[in-house]
Each structure stands twice: as structure tokens, then as C-alpha cells.
Amino acid sequence: MRHIMYTFLAFTLIFSTVADAKDRSVKNSMGKKRAAHLVKKQYPGKVLKVKDANKHYKVRVLQPKGRVLDVTVNKKSGLVKKGKN
Template structure:
């Protein structure tokens, strides 16, 4: 009799764990999505993005200090010797010119 009660108790515990596992994974994946959404571009990623969109050599990259959104300024030496300033929004990764 005692063996049957223990066996039933273990079965109930196992069933509760199985039911709870998908909920735990769901909460974890939601948290991961939130963390990824808040991730900003690094200066290295900004430089790589500019390299893909502009021919030439990246000379320098720096963060622009302002009260607005975080922006990186990237200087590119264009073919022909001209230097071009390109900007990258650190939140979205959008590349734009002044």
C-alpha cells in the first residue's frame, strides 16, 4: 500500500514538472527577445556596416556625444582620396550622411 502511494506521488510530481517545462522555456525566450531588442550596435559593428555600404577604407570611428540618441561618426577614405563622414544610429544600425 505504501509503495503505491509513493509511486502515485512520484507520478504526480513528474507530471507537474513536464507541464511546467514549456512555460519555463517560454518565459526564458521572451526574456531573450527583450534583451536582444535592447542591444545596441557596438562601434565595431558600426564600422563593419559602413565598410559593406561604402567603398574605401575606414579611417576612424567615434561616438558622438550629444543629448539625443547615441550615434557613431565613421570617417571613410573614398577612392580618389576624398574623406567622407558617415553616421550610424547605435540603436537601429541605420547608416546615414549629414
């Protein structure tokens, strides 16, 4: 009987750990607002548009002098890269 109880307890702990890790990955995922914030830190201006691409976000920024920049933000790493415009 104890063997069954210990096995059940072990499965419960394993399942709760996996579920907790999954919840954390969802919470830490990059959203459009976070991507826009990261871009504005490096390239001041008004964010015109944030498009959701497969592995990154495409952020279009209007800079104070009127120049428009296209910037990408990696969804996993948060790496900001200036695109070609």
C-alpha cells in the same frame, strides 16, 4: 502552501524573462566594429576613425579616390546617413 509555491514560480519565470530580454538587448546593441562594417558596405574605402556619440557613431571613411566622408550610424536602428563634409 501550494499558493506560495505557485507565486514563487511565477516570480521566477517573470524575473528570468526580464533578465533574458535585457541580455538580448545588450547582445543586439551596435558596436564600433559593426558600425564600421555597415558603413563599408555602402561606402567602400578605409575606415579612418569611429567616434562614439550619444545616439550614433560617427565614422570617417577614406574613399579610393582620396575623398574623405563623414557618415553617421544610428546605434539602435543601424541606419547609415552621409554627413556633411
